Amino acid sequence: MTNLIKILILVKDLLIVVKLFLDDIKDQVIGIDEVGRGALCGPVVSCSVLLSKKILKNNLVLQINDSKKLNEKKRNYLAKFIKENSIYSIGKANNKEIDNTNILKATNLSMIRAYEIFKKNKNSIKIDGVKTFNLNERTTFIKGGDRKSVCIAAASIVAKVWRDKLMRYYSKIYPIYGWEENKGYGTTKHVEAIKKYGITRIHRKSFLKRFLDVN
Numbered sequence: 001m002t003n004l005i006k007i008l009i010l011v012k013d014l015l016i017v018v019k020l021f022l023d024d025i026k027d028q029v030i031g032i033d034e035v036g037r038g039a040l041c042g043p044v045v046s047c048s049v050l051l052s053k054k055i056l057k058n059n060l061v062l063q064i065n066d067s068k069k070l071n072e073k074k075r076n077y078l079a080k081f082i083k084e085n086s087i088y089s090i091g092k093a094n095n096k097e098i099d100n101t102n103i104l105k106a107t108n109l110s111m112i113r114a115y116e117i118f119k120k121n122k123n124s125i126k127i128d129g130v131k132t133f134n135l136n137e138r139t140t141f142i143k144g145g146d147r148k149s150v151c152i153a154a155a156s157i158v159a160k161v162w163r164d165k166l167m168r169y170y171s172k173i174y175p176i177y178g179w180e181e182n183k184g185y186g187t188t189k190h191v192e193a194i195k196k197y198g199i200t201r202i203h204r205k206s207f208l209k210r211f212l213d214v215n
């Protein structure tokens with residue numbers, strides 16, 4: 001097999017992957033994803049997104065990807081682009097709800113809340129991850145969905161940018177924990193600040209028991 005044929009096969013395979021990734025826009029699939037499950041404080045946040053078909057006319061749509069693979073500047077830019085070309089909704093479950101139930105149930109609750117504005121729609125829904133709850137009969141759960149579906153990837157970006165902005169706001173109220181950088185996750189600076197200064201009203205007590213005496 002010549003190198004040219006190999007390249008043509010790779011290009012063909014790439015075009016198929018791109019088509020499958022973008023098909024959810026043509027099919028008007030609603031994507032749902034969450035962020036903040038592993039953080040030590042703040043809410044778990046979900047976003048539901050229905051991308052407009054007109055977004056396909058802009059090549060920027062090809063840059064939509066799993067939010068974890070994008071730097072902050074690119075995420076912020078794409079989040080604005082997505083919001084301008086979609087109907088979207090944010091749902092969250094706060095730290096008290098996480099502590100009173102558990103992170104899995106709170107995550108599911110945030111997704112249900114994010115989907116609320118679409119509950120009268122008949123669109124198919126794709127949710128990132130394995131199935132952990134029932135939303136409706138039109139829902140498909142996809143492991144690694146933010147890499148396989150543009151609508152899930154878009155939801156992950158909007159949710160991430162929304163939560164990051166919230167954590168930067170909280171960092172101005174509680175500046176010693178470094179949330180403007182760690183967004184509430186368990187970095188060394190965050191953990192050491194908890195040990196030295198204690199917890200705040202937005203910390204998840206159920207997440208801190210492993211290294212603190214928290215009631």
